[in-house]
Amino acid sequence: MGMHFSTLRTLISRYCTGEENWVDSRTIYIGHKEPPSGTEAFIQQRFPDNRIVSSKYTFWNFVPKNMFEQFRRVANFYFLIIFLVQLIIDTPTSPITSGLPLFFVITVTAIKQGYEDWLRHKADNSVNQCPVHVVHHGKVVRKQSQKLRVGDVVFMKENETFPCDLILLSSSREDGTCFVTTASLDGESSHKTYHAIQDTKAYTTEVEVDSIHATIECEQPQPDLYKFVGRINVYMDNEPVARPLGSENLLLRGATLKNTDYIYAVAIYTGMETKMALNYQTKTQKRSAVEKSMNAYLVVYLCILISKALINTVLKYAWQADTNQDEPWYSDRTEPERQRHVVVRAFTDFLAFMVLFNYIIPVSMYVTVEMQKFLGSYFIMWDDEMFDEEMGERAVVNTSDLNEELGQVEYVFTDKTGTLTENNMEFIECCVDGHIYVPDVICNGQVMPGATSMDMIDTSPGPGAREHEELFFRALCLCHTVQVKEEETVDGIKHGIHQGKSTSFYISSSPDEVALVEGMKRLGFTYLRLKDSHMEILNREDEIERFQLLEVLTFDSVRRRMSVIVRSSTGELYLFCKGADSAIFPRVVSGKVEQIKARVEHNAVEGLRTLCVAYRPLSPAQYQEVCHLLNGAKLALHDRDKRLAEAYDVIEKDLILLGATAVEDRWRISASVCSNGTPSRRRSLSLSLCVCFPRLQEKAADTIESLHKAGMKVWVLTGDKMETAVATCYASKLFHRNTQILELTTKRTEEQSLHDVLFDLSRAVLRQLGGMTRDSFSGLSGDCTDYGLIIDGATLSAVMRPAQEDSNSGNYKEIFLEICRNCSAVLCCRMAPLQKAQIVKLIKASKEHPITLAIGDGANDVSMILEAHVGIGIMGKEGRQAARNSDYAIPKFKHLKKMLLVHGHYYYIRISELVQYFFYKNVCFIFPQFLYQFFCGFSQQPLYDTAYLTLYNISFTSLPILLHSLIEQHIHMDILRKDPSLYRDIAKNSLLRWPIFIYWTVLGVYDAIVMFFGVYFLFDNTTFTSNGQLMTANTQMMFGNWTFGTLVFTVLVFTVTFKLALDTHYWTWINHFVIWGSLVFFLVFSLLWGGIIWPFLNYQRMYYVFMQMLSSGPAWLSIILLIAASLLPDVLKKVVCRTLWPTTTERIQMYAGFGYVPTLMDNADKLYKGQLSEFTPMASLHAPSKAGRPRRGSGSQRNAPNPRRSAPFHKKLMFTRWRRTPDYRTFAPLLGFADGSRHSTQGRAYGGTGPGTSV
């Protein structure tokens, strides 16, 4: 019995739960051959076939599954409920009114998703059916890709794409390597080398391969593309030999074979278990601040909706207490209605009112917002200015949900290497035992800074040092993972390395390594190639030295170093280690540590990236021990990384320091800044440094400066040394000359306790804060010092450490945040990748909940890119992982400026207008209907016809706002870019704050009241009629309730459209087309709708209503009157606010309106950049009078707190006026009431405080 149960359990677990999920590793039998008996039980695990299913739906489940997914969204579900209520109970409006738009939205989405899925099906099929060559019984046979099974041995030819994840067995190359490009996986187009294991690489024909007898044990599939651990057991004479397998043996599905004729490989992960398929999973969705406001507004409107329905229900029953009102004789109820319980009736009535008013939350808002985001993101992709010529890349939008969030960024977290700097490394110098070597300065004719004072290479030191020198150069030639790339195939002839050095070049995942190896080449030691696990070096005497490469202790960002173990031709064993100084110095036992340390520090201060090189001679016994350690770790299937790290830690010790290298990372800083910027001295930092600007390019400094001006706080997070990073920060203008630097580093915390340091700093900052507010009131804050903070990784983790028993430590985070909040720039150095994300998280969670943006280019930035509200990837040299995981990817850091200042600003303005306007127009729409209930006995009589109810949001008023929200530009984009401070105007979600929302809602209610009661008084107890033939009094026709509604509706459509027209500042032909077009459409539709007896309708209530209405003179007059009355207060508010309290935006619009046109931008730009000297007389005449009394005159109390903001415009304004005076005069006649004196108008124009309405 027990037997049975256990068998059953095994069966169940195997077939139902999927046993693989429970097993940590899988065993693969190469060629499906059983291992020799006795070794292991042969249990064939079940693996999925190689079918790739990227499609979501099948033909059968499409409808239910898609519906389910769509109705899972709250909005759709809400509308579905409304629709169902309409179907079930007797409601005022036909189910069509909500069913049709819902159906439309659902259908469009379903069609889109269905089409996308169909495309996926097609792609899947073509992939699944493409032929694959498989070795079967010693023969190569063709198979469909989807029929590939785990364990199949696959034969691949050059340029073929791998059909599944494979372990390389052998290749056409003797050394068992092959080259692969993973461009389609992670975008890295460089060729990577993969290795076959020693024991199988010799099997290079199908017959031979078929004879391989081996099993592979490996971990279950996981999505990390760069991680793999496994073990191969090769049975030679029934004796298993175990070898470790790593990611260097694993060929990933989607990668392509290059530069190798053919390979044999065995399938280990197939179908949906391949790493590529596991990576299909989408990231969690980020939500923007605007969306959150929108949801808050929705809740408010839902409350309004419910309270409206409640009020009406209550009033209805109060009013119906009188039976004659309840059921007058002319409107009898049916018998079933009479018998219904009053509670049921009341509830039904409540639902009916809900249905009647539900249009206040329109389906189309969601659709419009989504369309706006989707279509709007194209403008980012289309932007020619964000196209990089060199790389041929344009901006990529991975999610369009966050467009407007780009306009809300408060904190920018940027990576340094590759982001601020070019990641274009150049070897500068090396230092061996304190002697400095500089390669021949011929590379690009540039003189190295300070090169004159260096020891040149031929001034050789003494014999003892000579040995170190030789070792140092060899160390650098050997200790790396650089590959020698042969020249691409040209005309079918392959140029090998032997045909000359010039045809080969180095490639590596780290540009530093390439720079070092190339630097060595310039110093006379050329790394030739790795052949048969021997590294070949051409030394200064043109002799080839061969070193056997025994082990590579690969680089990782935790250890921050790498090592190789080599055996020289003379049989000596060496371990060479290179790494960051902090990673090397603690492990050094001898060597000229002091001199080298000094040099490293000197170089770091100059902004160079430094690495230290050390070695350790190994005795054969020691080597055996090392081998043992490493193999033990490598063969582990579990925690292999951890065990390897432990092994490395043991091996890399007792080092002898050889020297250090310095590599320069080219800067991405604009040349103009360089010419302007004098070498500035930093005063406050304890190290007294001279910061020189290195060769500059690519506008990083300009961008950072703009971001600062835009009110963003820029944090640089880097793994680099503090000194290097600080130099970068000065060069990139993160810190200015007058930036007060606060240090929160290990150096300081060693002297004082962390507690004291933190409190000192916060006191300093807070004192300044007090001073700053005073300053700003006296209008001098423009030059006030701002703070910059430097913190390192170790201190940061101390600050972040969770609170201990000690009550003080819990506050560290708060104090730290407080300090950071008051610093405009923060530099975090020595950061581990995860710490970057931690910092972002910390700021995100701080009490203001600021919007954060992270930008980086490397794999180490991915975590922070995913963590931040907006993640931006740079398509850098370190691969595409950052770009792939980001929300937006841009080619260069400088493009961030346009992305935020222009696109972000526009999208924020656009979407906020869209959201506010949508709520407004629906209040206008539904509120009259609410009011009408008071005059129809709360009987849920709709005011408007079904067609109007349905089409109002879908067609009459949808296109103008959609197009407005796509192309509106309240300020010209050149001005936005040139004046980053405008970004502050929209900070903190300022256009979606409650007061503004309430203003719009109140405006909507006002308009609704005007429209409804305007028409009401026209109808009330008067003979408002059409007289049939205009101007004759012979005939007369009475108007009914549908004319009443149509009149309100006509006023409504015109009013809301004109309101949008009033808000439109950028009238392109598109705006004209959609605004006037939709009004015309409304008229044409109404004429048509009322002009025909529609056969499919069972009522004809709108027949000729619209025409009859238009034939009535008073209708025309009242339409004009009511539109004017509705718009009047808004116009008044606009003008008064513009005059009295103009926002910066309005000022700019104003003088842009007076001829500050883009064609003048170039000139203006030059001037604006500070070269006002030409116009100094002017400036001195007018500027002080303005700056000196910012609070006079126009009573710009609102401006007073931020005179800094308006300051730049005075300059521009002056310039503009001066240049444009002749044109400006042409405006004089327009002034009408103003005095004709040209002098005075001109003078007024110079007055910059309130030019918003300077007429």
Next chain:
Amino acid sequence: MVKEEQILANRPDNTAFTQQRLPAWQPILSAGIVIPGFVLIGLTFIGIGVALFVTSKSIQDMEIDYTGVETDSDCYKCTDKDVKNCVCQLDFNIPSLIEGPVFFYYGLSNYFQNYRRYGVSKDDTQLSGDLDNFKTPSDTCSPYDTDGGKPIVPCGSVANSMFNDTFKLYRHVNGTKKEVPFDGKGIAWWTDYNVKYRNPDVKPLKDAFEGTVKPLFWPKPAYDLDPADPNNNGFINQDFLVWMRRAALPDFRKLYRRISQGDYARGLPAGNYTLDIDYNYPVMSFKGKKKVVFSNVSWMGGRNEFLGIAYLVIGSLCIIMSIVMLIVYAKFKFPEED
């Protein structure tokens, strides 16, 4: 080469639209435009307002309540539910000529023709002459769809509750009562009469109503509404059409007749008149009122002071606002120049 092409292919289109640089007109709502604009609009509105107001004032409008709430009213006797075929008289005096054409309305108040349930209680298909719906009226007509198993034609609350008071107007000329001729043609919408409502294509019309019953409230079947004019029967009876167009608000007037014939083409002369009323329509139960109205119309329709006043108010507001803006502007702008 290949790479360059790739770069070129990846380059975004450099068009004015994709680069968001379409030429655009950028108007600004500045005081300089708005103040003169307001003055202009204000003056125009005031002009229109004055014209409307004057026109409206010139329209004469005489309204007489005949509900019979007061005991001294002749119609008081008819308010009793039990009295059938009650006729009452209303004497009144027109002090000065009401210029023609004069329109004669009946008015009801506190009468909710805009009840939703009431409004949907009709069958448009039936009313367009579809004989199928004569036999099986739409269930929207409930509870006025069938009576004792027989379909009601026209069905529904709206038709059922058709106003059925009738009026005759007499003018006292030299002591004799002289009937004032009413013109009942063309008081409904032309499209309703000619297109929307249709009698079934059966002659005589009576045959079409075979097997149906008249609405409960009606004294006469639909095909017999106007014995005098065969073209004014069935669903295209003018009074019926007027009734079927539901009023928008609970207090409403509906056109009953025009007075434009014979001696009265110029209008109703001053003098004493008597109105004979067939008082059938009960309104007391829901506290309604019944009225008759004599009025003439102008180019802007009936008497409506609201529009004129509203125009004057908005126009003056515009002017006031422009003055306020001017003051605000002058106060805060001009000192800047010194």
